[in-house]
Amino acid sequence: MNRRTDDIINRTVIMNRLDSITSEMGIALEHSAHSPIFAEACDFACCICDEAGELVSQLSGIPILATAGSFSVKSVLRKFGTAITDGDVFIINDPYDGGNHLPDIGIITPVFYEDELLFFCVSRAHHGDIGGSTAGSYNPKATEIFQEGLRIPPTRLMKNNEMIMDVLELIRLNTRNPDMLTSDFLAQIGSNRLASRRIKDMLSTYSVATVKKAVTESLIQTETLTRQRIEAIPDGTYSAVDYIDDDGFQTEPVKIAVAVTIAGNRMLVDFAGTDAQVKGFINTSVVTATCAAGIAALWFLGKDIPRNSGAFRCIEVNLPVGSLVNPNLPAPMTLCTLTPASEIIGTIFKALDQAQTGRVSAGYHRYLGPSFYGVDPRNGRYYVGFSFCSLGSGGAMKGHDGKPYIATLSNFGGVKAPNIESNEVQYPHLTLHHEMDGDTAGAGEYRGGCGMKFAFEITADKGDVVNFGDGIKFAPYGLRGGQQGSLNRSIFVHDGENIIMESKEAPRHAVKGDRIYLNTSSGGGWGDPMKRPxxxxxxxxxxxxxxxxxxxxxxxxxxxxxxxxxxxxxxxxxxx
Incomplete structure (x- = not known):
């Protein structure tokens, strides 16, 4: 074999090995975590970045978190630079400095080999509570980020492989479930440690120079492939708008405006015209908005493009300062990884469908579901739960009906619905029904997935319920003659009275026997329904x-x- 062939083989083997490591990270995290959010819903992501913070692999987890790993690592590098040493572990969640939103906490472990910093292993995961004025840290009536929870800038959590207890205790004292939080931190640290060990094993087989060359060439190769795909799209500017119901304070819809410009091998995603930042918690961090734009573009460009920094180099994103997608401090933003991240992706889909049809889906459901919290009478422990069982369905695309019962666009189906029986063991409630909702799917030559009907009864003597999400006023869109999906609907039955819930509500007190009925939205259809076989x-x-x-x-x-x-x-x- 010649030198060129050797390089190709080495690059392929090394990059696949890094992918396999990130996959193993996810398995380890799922199997070792305490929180049902990790172990049941898998609301986490794992990735590996190089020494400069460039994303190398993100095979495991949901993309809105994994793609953000690069931002977090770069924030750590900006703050600590050459002070980063072997045995360090860092923690971060601040959406104004490298984070998505406060509940998503990143644990970052540098990987040294022969005294050289070569990689960072990153696990990012949604924690059940990170403080703030509402348990679960989703506060629909927050008007500033300080009401949403504890902001953690890039911070050293471990030194010389020993926990810095002052830092851990500071975080624990600001959360409602400190033991679970600590246990899940340890699961994330362990996942990173496993990845670090696997990377060092690989470096004992291949030289440092060979591995670094493989990573560099892989990012360049991905960039080249991405630019070729962009260049195949007709030049022009393709525009679309979508709307969020409201921000929980104003009744007027909030506009997302996107213009995607293709010029040769460059793509610009411009949010000029998007509404200004709002009072409520639907503002989005720069990290989340940028990642959402990249996710949408790469779906359109092709699933065979590796999801690493080489691809993201080709996609320029303009986020006007002071807008919904780049708010000024201290705007609240806890909902942003669901809404408006999903709506950003959908709006870009609608724009790019004008350039080349059949490559993106119709509208997915918008998340709407309560969190619930209180003391479990069966064990006396404080609990914070989320309604992961209230998922809706996906939109259709050319050649495919929409997937039923799937996570939102921003999560791309990565978040899983917990087992009903496990859910009843973990939280004091009883599921009444959980089934597809007929005659809701967006019609089309290819139809959307059905909405769902889900209901549960509170079995604790008392507790609180917080409803949050969107999609009560604006239905998932159809494409190319396909019809819209259905809307979300929530009913809270309190002391026998039916109360129609808004999509963004302050906590409601609940008592034993109260019920929550949810009708989740369906996916939009694609193409003329009269052409369906x-x-x-x-x-x-x-x-x-x-x-x-x-x-x-x-x-x-x-x-x-x-x-x-x-x-x-x-x-x-x-x-x-």
Whole structure:
């Protein structure tokens, strides 16, 4: 073999090995964490960055967190620089300095080999509580970030592989579940330590120079591939807007405006025209907005492009200062990784679909679900729970119906729904029903996924419920003639009274026997419903995804007890 062939083989093996390490990090984190948010919902991400903070691998976890790992590492490098030593571990969550939002805490471990800093291992995970005025740290009535929880700038958590107890105690004293928080920190530290050990094993096989060359060349190769894909898109500016229901204070919708400009092999995602920052907690950090833009662009450009810094070099993002997507301190922003991150991705999809259709999906559901907290009467312990079971569904795209019961666009299905029985063990509530909601899927040649019906009853003597999210006023969009999905709806039954809940509410007191009913939004459809294959329409009726009336009135398919009436169907479709 010649030298060039050797380099290609080494690069392929080394990069795949780094991917396998990040995957193993995620498995370790899932299996060792205490919190159901980690162990059941898998609301975390793991990645590896090089010595300059460039993202190298992010195979495990949800992309809105993994992609942000580079920002956190660069914040650590800016603050500590050459003072970083072997045996250090850093912690960060500040959305104004390298973080997504306060509940997502990053643990960063530098990897030294032969006294040289070569990599950073990063685990970022959503913690159940990080302080603030509301348990769970989602406070829909917060007007500044100080009400949302503890801000942690880049901070050294361990030195010489020993915990700095003063730092840990400061964080513990500002949270409602300090033991669980500490346990989950240790799981993140352990996940990073495992990755560090695996990287050092690899470095004992390949020289440092070989590994560094493989990483550098891989980022360059990814950049080249990404630029080739951008260059294949017709030059021009493609614009779209979408709206968030409100910010929890004003009733007016909040606009997201996006203009995607393609010029040769460059892509600019410009948010000029997006509304100014708002009073409520739907503002988004620069990290989250930038990551959301990159996620949307790379979906469009192709799944075969590695999700590393080489790809993100090609995507310029303009975030006007003082806007919803780049607010001034101390704007609150805890909701941002759900809303508006998902809406940012969807708006970019709508813009890019104008350039080349069939490469992105119709609208996904918008998250809406309560958190709940109090003391569990079964064990006397304080609990903070989240309604991960109230997921909606995905939007359709050319060739594919929308996925049912999936996490929001910003999470790309990475967050999982907990097992119902496990959920009832972990929290004092009883699930009443959990099923698909018929006749909700956005119609189209390819239809969206159905919405869901989920309800549970509080079994603790008392507690509190916080509803947060969006999608009560604006439904997931359809594409190319596809119809919108359905809206979210929440009902709180308190002392026998039905209360329709807003999407962003202050905590409500709950008592034993109170119930929460959730109808989650469905995915939007793609293409003309009258072009949906007859057999698929028939199958949807049999599966109770749509009714006979919808089959006839929306899809133009007449179905009797004997099956499809082809003659009447042809006439119905021809006359529509």
């Amino acid at each position: 007859l057999q698929k329409v028939y199958d949807d009726v049999q599966d109770e995804i749509i009714s006979l009336a919808t089959a006839e009135n929306v899809y133009g398919v007449i179905i009797s007890e004997a099956g499809i009436d082809f003659e009447k169907t042809e006439k119905r479709r021809n006359n529509s």
